[in-house]
Amino acid sequence: YPPLRTFTSSSARPQSQPPPSSPPPNYYDLFRTTFPSGAPPSSPFxxxxxxxxxxxxxxQARAHPDLHSGADKSRAEATSAYINEAYKTLREPLLRAQYLLRLRGVEVANDETAKVGDDDAELLMRVLELREGVEAAESEEEVEAMRGENEERIRESERVLAGCFAEEGRLEEARREAVRLRYWVNVRESLDAWEKGK
Structure with missing residues (x-):
């Protein structure tokens, strides 16, 4: 899959980058110990x-800008920023799924109109009910019960995505599930932000 072109000028290329004619490695290529086989399906999701x-x-220890000076320092700063973004993306299942889809030419991260399929209306109604439930919650116990149920939904979406990315030909299913996972993560954020009476 074509890697993302993160760097736009020669001054922004990290130290370890190949010659200018080659694009930067994708995030999986950066973490070669964790992902020796590269991105899924070669590695598990x-x-x-x-x-x-x-x-x-x-x-980060090798790329720290304080260890460099001059032009090398600028390259180290770009490398450090790239490593940070790659780590943040690969650490979180939702961001990881969105990144893998983007590598395949499918953008869902910022598409608020993205659809999940035939069960759109049912899913949206369920999400609306959950958010209303969070707003109406009167105790930590209620919130924790909803949190447990929602975490199970998140785990199920992650399991489905793992299966989708383990083989070719399931791109549309992965796209739908990534949209679904985004809804569940949004519910998680609502639960995390809950305060009694607010």
Whole structure:
């Protein structure tokens, strides 16, 4: 799959980048210990977050701008920013799924009109009910019960996405599930922001 073109000028290319004629590596190519086989389907969608964190810290230690000067410092700053963005993306299942879809030419991250399929109306009604339930909650116990149910929905979406990215030919299914997961993550954020009486 074609990698994203993150850097737009020679001054923004990180130290470890190939010659100007080559695009930057994709995020999976950056974390070669965590993902020795590259992006799915060569590697599983599910990520070893602890290993990813270890490799992130190692990469950042080598790229830290304070270790460089002049033009090298500018390249190190660009590298550090790229590593940060890659880590943040690969750490979170929703961002990871959106990134993998983007590598395949499908943009869903910022498309508020993205549809999940034939069950759109049912899903949207369910999400609306959940949000109203959060707003009406009177106790931490109610919120925690809703949180547990929603986390199960998130886990199920992640499981479906893992299956979609494990094989070719399931791009549309992955797109729909990524949109569904985005709804569940939004519900999670509403639950996290809940305050009694607000």
């Amino acid at each position: 599910t990520t070893d977050v602890r290993q990813l964190r270890r490799e992130f810290l190692q990469l």
